[in-house]
Amino acid sequence: MSAEPPQDQPESRAQYQPPAGFRRLRLRLAWDGAPYAGWQSQPAASSVQDTLLSACARLGAGSFRAVAAGRTDAGVHAEDMPAHVDVSEDFGVPPGKLARALNAWLPPSVAVLAAAEAPPGFHARFSCTERRYVYRLLASPQRHPLWAGRALHVPQPLDAQAMSAAAAHLTGTHDFAAFATQEERQTVRELRALEIVPGPHIWEIHVHGESFLRHMVRGLVGTLLLVGQGRLAPGEVAEILASRSRAQAGANVPAHGLYFAGASYGGPASTTERSSR
Template identity: 75%
Template structure:
């Protein structure tokens, strides 16, 4: 029998709001608050402070690194129960105090027991590649430019070897947690100009997604056989896998929740 997840409640005298947030990662040193660098968490909290003095620091489904973008990040914020601004107006009010690189897309009252991070059952990422001979200014800072040809079939064959529950130490950077993770999806979707690599799992190791993509690029460019990724996985040695690709092509694309995430 699978144990149910614990329920999380806001502090006494507060209500919990659930937000959907998007941002351009180039402007931030990641989600997490940092004393000497701009962060998404600090910027969003500052916007709330303009509206109420009784707001806790926001909590996100995933703590993205510097330069990583987000298309639809679930976030919760606890505010005083006497918070008077109607929720249909709250996104617009917050966005008035946010830079153009960060926006609240929607706000609702969180379901009982909801926690943006700990209630999350799946996190999804997309890595975008500009597969073209020349760079494109409209995709600058939003993709990794790959001027050479890539073998999508070989990349997907390698990806299939990595799906499942494995020890992903070979793809993580300076990770001191246990390194077994379940990779639920990994696929390469070619496009006319921009290719996408889709990744899904409940949780990821530090730089794991970027290491996976870097390894698939070695396969796609013919520098590594697709079957070799199985040996890399078994080695648990970071030096055996491909280099981390730059953060500029990585997007947090969405998250899923169980019953406690539904209103």
């Protein structure tokens, strides 16, 4: 049972309402992506969406699947993912107690951080005006067991200045076909931020935009790593971008270093859902 509108992004922000007899709740979710084939429900594969649906069913919340701000791939984590779920009007669990009630039925790999009544016209996916990701690198000669499955181990030294120079060529509105995998949609996107944040051991690459192509973030990070390792010059990234050829860019980095880190509603600078990092 589904109450979803067509999947194309509307040109103007529409007002979305739950079906008759239902009310819409707004959730904030976090999960470890390792056990899941992604957010989206899939046949014969474990998904975060279906895991949440099962917990909702335990509480008698109705049969509508939750809708998230983004559709993460297999193995991708979420620190703070906005979502909505439509429940029957007579659903008896108050919003203030819903997070605890759902968490009692969810596995340790998924948690509801907060729940509230959704504002009128809210849609977790189509009302979203910015999505934020962070990719984590363990920049260390040796691996670390506590970061296994949480950050990509990069034993070689990285040049943060060169990576930042390359990132400057990618920020803005461009055709990102060179960084997308098997993408059938139009490939022009606005990349609002691409920032390299070095650390003593853990480096972060922050990526902000309204929407992204399939595997685009992982392709961008893979290309920046080639620059950081001295295998590409920063200026060559502009040539790769202009080529629109996926074969010219770096390989997709593994999913386990990628996190959905937060989203905005109401405008790019209006952060109503923020990562707790």
